[in-house]
Amino acid sequence: MKNFNYHSAKDIKEASKLSSSNSAFLAGGMTTIPSMKLGLASYKDLIDIKNIKKLSGIKVSSKSVTIGATTKHVEVANSKELKKTIPSLASLAEGIGDPQVRNRGTIGGSIANNDPSADYPSACIALNATIHTNDRKIEASKFFKGMFETALKKGELIEAIEFQIPEKSSYQKHPNPASRYAIVGVYVAKHKKDINVAVTGAKPCVYNDKDLSKALSNNFSTSAIQNMELDSSDMNSDIHASAEYRASLVVTQAKKAVDAC
């Protein structure tokens, strides 16, 4: 790892001011630090935002749950309010990484990183989330742009993520046996007006599977998607799973999610 300057910002304004073209915000550091250690990334300045109190915490209203950007996975997993309102989101957090990762990793960090196999982006899509930054509000459907790519501008900081409370929902993942990231993760959420089937791991970027949501909108049961075969032509293929296998897993995990709803 190359040397860098460490800054601990006391508020959002200071964090924003410290930011430059050669800096990165540091929350849990679960991706940033290993990337720097492996020489895949290097920064002149790391701006630690963990000590900005305003960025952490879970707030529940009648229609939505807002989670601060530096809220740790373990806090999301253990939140009593969340277990009552969106239990699937708490259980998603409980399935991220291992205890060490959950004790440091943050929801904002995961979303800003937009790893194609990360769990949280699927929750944002399924739960019609709004990403609050220090500059604006971005709808989840416009936030995730591509592999490790988001709508965030340089120096823009996620403050919180606001999730719409669904009628029912479930997240099911088929983990990579080595890394335990999602080979495919499917987040099914039934809202009053719509049904989302958000898929992570299958393609370079999280997406809402229109075929599955349409089928489930007509008939919210596993039989509606039982024999569906998805187009695998733009799905990921690597040593862990072929595109064809991933396409099949999307349907299987969607069925499991509907069952669990």
Added chain:
Amino acid sequence: MASLVGSRVERKEDKRFLTGKGRYTSDINLANQTYAIFVRSPHARAQIKKLDISKAQKSSGVVSILTGSEIAEDKIGGLIAGWAIRSEDGTEMKCPANPPLAKDIVNFVGDPVAVVIAESLEEAKVAAEKVSVDYKVLKAVTSTADAMNGDTIHEGIDKNLCFDWLLGDRQKVKEAFEKADKVISIDIINNRLIPNAMEPRACLADYNSASEEITLYTTSQNPHLSRLIMSAFGNVSPEHKLRVVAPDVGGGFGSKINVYNEDIVCSWAAKKINRAIKWVAERSESFLTDIHGRDHVTHAELAVTNDGKFLGFKNETIANLGAYARVFGTVTPTYLFGPCATGVYEIPAAYSNVKAVFTNTAPVDAYRGAGRPEATYTIERLVEKASMELGIDKTELRMKNFPTAFPFKQTLVHTVDSGDYVAGMEKAKQMADYNGYEARRKESESKGKLRGIGVSSYFEACGIAPSAAVMSLGCGVGLWESAEVRFNPTGQVTVYTGSHSHGQSHQTTFAQIAADELGVPIENIDIVHGDTDKGTFGMGTYGSRSLTVGGIAIVNACKKIVEKGKRVTAKMLESSPDDVEFKDGEFIVAKSNKKKTIGEIAFACYLPGVRDEMKSPLPEGEEPGLKETAFFDPSNFSFPAGTHIAEVEIDPETGEVKLEKYTACDDFGRIINPMIVEGQVHGGLAQGIGQALYENAEYDETGQLMTGSYMDYTMPRADNFPEFNIGYTCTHATTNPLGVKGCGEAGAIAAPPTVMNAVIDALGGQEITMPATAEKVWKACKNLKKPNSKAA
């Protein structure tokens, strides 16, 4: 005094390890030490056109940068194969030179070309990035099966063929196959594995310019052997000027048998720069440059009668050696493999033919089980297939071909001294509730799941090995072991062993043995190992040899102590040594109440006199002191055996395989410490099941390792396993005084075929390769659903 052998004595090493008081190589720091970073080839095969260190040399903190040219100039030797194998046609094997730093050509990704030594680790890393190497990239050879058709990697080694070896009689096999009712044949791949010891390799080399002595701290399973190789073949230093210390070592599994490039380079360079040099592998270096294991492609056939008698067996294997042949590289696919190829069965005619090939991949060498897992996988997959094709129950078919009398002279090499394979099978069946399987299968079926049951019976030849036998077969050294037992004047005992503990619990097991032999409380016994300056020579720990060879050396040294004690007692108590008996730490004169404790004898041996009397307790001519050394050369291998049974449940929608039940019934002879043996069985099973279901080292066609981190290489985790159901039968080994057999490798040997037989059973007999990943199994499940699909 109650015997300690056979009891669950708590591990003496636990307090140290569990409270962070272990002392591993990277825990050791020396004054004024420097740090080494190795510059490694990013290409699998390339010529080094130019290596420019000028920029790097100017980098801050750089002490020295050394390359293949300097090491060649100093005539430092390369890494070697420890076993010379002869081909079927009588020609000697062909091995390339393996210089510690490559000078002209690199042969796998990770092959080191230079070492950067700097004042700090960070400065060494920064400077290493500035070493510029101009490579001419050549086409890599990476496939085991096709290696003989690829470009010639090493000049003068046609077809990349190291040797083409035969064990057995082709003609007899041909005749046996002609008599067969049926021939069962199979094509299998034994997947390549990466050992992944918890502690990465490390070394710290120090040079004393006054004594001209090099001290090398290193993560070795066999420090004495490393010193011998570095001195005799590496030309690093005369043996008496080289001290090798292997302190606490965090796992080896065979990967730390070899002397590695870094050991030689750091030792040589420390003398050159007259400073200590420390190197600690990063995990990615471990993946790339530790030896790998297995990697065989095999076609095997079994000739059978319709009623299930085995008549003949043949095995044609291509074994991948990787880029270079290392210490156990050439013996692993030959003498550790071929003799075990016929398994636990009476098969009158057999041969194994092994072609060992070089490829542009990391060197392949001994990994837990070394050769025996590959052999067992072949025969046990074949027997399971025979049971399906003949329609004979898998356990009945096996028992039908078990030997019933021991010693059992096998067709190929070994005479197995002891065993009872039928008893092992019966007990395993009972433990696994084999007869109740059908009900469990139906229950799985009712949930939409596929269930399978797999069996394998194994034996293995370990406790290596009789020196005359192995040296006649090409081994470069004898495989005896030594021990020294030293009493202090006040009665405590230090046992020096040439074996090395890197997880095996020698501190406890060996102390139990010595405590029983000498009648000394276990807390008064220390086991010392891992330092060539302490104790006599030893060949190290691998091949499940520590107890059956090293442990017996301890027993024999203890017996010498007791003999001396009898002589001294006889003198002190005015009796004859023949009339002195030794029991529970006391020397007793027969038919009398006269006795001396062993502590009194030790005291007398070290303080042989009394005030005011000109009198010695020692017989005339007896040396003072109480210390004995024994070298033990075994008369045979040790042959543990057993039957394992696994049940899996498969979700046909995802292909996920869940290991539901695992039963291991092993015969390890006399067990010294059942708790430690359970730990060894668990560890072996985890690695064996890992091979069957998860682990796979994969290279792409350019020779890049695709599974070079834990993100991509699936190490099994605790939640992948059911609770293991472990039991034993016990027939004592007749070839050593303790009656013990090896236990460390059994799990890794028996588990792969057991689990795969269960998976394949669930898939209706469809062959799939290891590891049985969810996707492979999912594809096979799709075939099952198709109407008229037949087991392929």
